[in-house]
Amino acid sequence: MKKYSRILIIANLLLLVGYFNWSVFKKEQTLKDGQLVLLHLAPVDPRSLMQGDYMRLNYEINSSLSDFIDEQTTTRGYAILKTDSNQVGQLIRLQNTLTPLNDNEVVIKYKIVDNRVFLGAESFFFEEGQDTLYQKATYGGLKVDDKGQSLLVGLYDENLQHIQPK
Incomplete structure (x- = not known):
């Protein structure tokens, strides 16, 4: 035994x-x-006493998601974004399945918990003392695969330049 x-x-x-x-x-x-998609960030406070320096990410797209949610919307699904020539994503629609997709559309998984929409990474941790560098962040950069899985790859400034620590 x-x-x-x-x-x-x-x-x-x-x-x-x-x-x-x-x-x-x-x-x-x-x-x-994965395809790079830039999502515009809404302002947040980049400090936490318990966790050190980090930025809680709040994508502006989350506020427009509420316009697409009704009684038939499932708690998990796919947000369909259209990207422009700079890879900046704009919400087109929500759907329950991975397809159909049109040209220049990207799919990202979403979930709704307690009337809050989660789309991509929710926080970005950085080295202590780098908070002034990341306060310039205007976009969150996500790499998205063809199944809607996304990974945060960094923060980008208003000129669409990846913010790198010094």
Whole structure:
């Protein structure tokens, strides 16, 4: 009996490590191959006494999402954005399925919890003392894959330049 429990523990550990590695691989693929979408940020306070320097991200698109939500809207779905020549995304519609998509449209998964819409990363942590650098942030840059998964890749200024720490 003891031999079988060890085998079961080792098998579960291998499955867990395999799942973790697969998850990292998928995120690396999104960073490498995903489409960059810039979402305009709404102003927030970039400090937290408990967590250090960080910026809570509030995308302006979240306020326009409420115009698209009604009784038939599911708590999880896909926000369809149209991107301009600068990769800045504007909300077109919400839908329950991944397709159909038209040209220059990008899909990002959303979820609604307690009447608050979550779309992409909600916070950006940065090195202590860099808060003045990130106060210039106008856009959040997300890499989005073809399944609607998004990863925050950085913050961008009003000139669409990636803000890099000094």
